[in-house]
Amino acid sequence: MPDILIAPSILAADFARFGDEVRAVDQAGADWIHIDVMDGHFVPNITFGPEVVRAVRRHTSKPLDVHLMIMPADPYLEAFAEAGADAISVHVEAGPHLHRSLQTIRKLGKRAGAAINPATPIEHLVNILDDVDEILVMTVNPGFGGQSFIQSQLPKIAQIRAMLAGRTVDIVIDGGVTPETAGACAAAGGNVLVAGSAVFGGGTGYADKIAAIRNAAE
Numbered sequence: 001m002p003d004i005l006i007a008p009s010i011l012a013a014d015f016a017r018f019g020d021e022v023r024a025v026d027q028a029g030a031d032w033i034h035i036d037v038m039d040g041h042f043v044p045n046i047t048f049g050p051e052v053v054r055a056v057r058r059h060t061s062k063p064l065d066v067h068l069m070i071m072p073a074d075p076y077l078e079a080f081a082e083a084g085a086d087a088i089s090v091h092v093e094a095g096p097h098l099h100r101s102l103q104t105i106r107k108l109g110k111r112a113g114a115a116i117n118p119a120t121p122i123e124h125l126v127n128i129l130d131d132v133d134e135i136l137v138m139t140v141n142p143g144f145g146g147q148s149f150i151q152s153q154l155p156k157i158a159q160i161r162a163m164l165a166g167r168t169v170d171i172v173i174d175g176g177v178t179p180e181t182a183g184a185c186a187a188a189g190g191n192v193l194v195a196g197s198a199v200f201g202g203g204t205g206y207a208d209k210i211a212a213i214r215n216a217a218e
């Protein structure tokens, strides 16, 4: 199994102190920084555009994993790439031309990701396995941080890992990841764990929170 990577989601950070928050999780051991882009259309919430990605880029050299919950995504791929994303994920459900979106992201020189909602069957991924660098499995319904992990997604993660046998594709688990759920995510085959509220929520420092998730997963 690949090493476990922890990707704090800045959706749960203090938006008025983005620079400080990004630097803090960078220094606390974050492997990637996860940026949730929402459009109030594909999901019922609105967050950031490419200029926020550009601003975050100035505060860390860690990979920026941009999760697009927008529909359509294609008109914005170049802007997010140019703003400093390292990886861009588009939702399987967000348009009829997933393959084209993935192809465009790779042509822009970025890692291409396909994100899949809890209710979407894994068959939607079968024909794009050669075209992705990461598959992002939603373990909550997209749109908000702080929701409870949907346990029924665990067998789905394992099925996707089996489907990827022989390929070095990251499986990113997104939603409800905590020290309590991280072990099961990793056991099922997830190797990148996104965590918003479990890192930025109250309590002890970010280094301890990140370490707790990592320790539970390894």
Ligand code: DX5
Pocket: 009, 011, 012, 034, 036, 067, 140, 141, 142, 143, 144, 145, 146, 147, 174, 175, 176, 177, 194, 195, 196, 197, 198
């Ligand atoms: C939800 C986002 C997640 C969110 C996770 O739509 O894709 O990345 O930030 O937040 P937590 O870890 O609080 O469930």
Ligand code: ZN
Pocket: 009, 034, 035, 036, 067, 174, 194
């Ligand atoms: Zn996300």
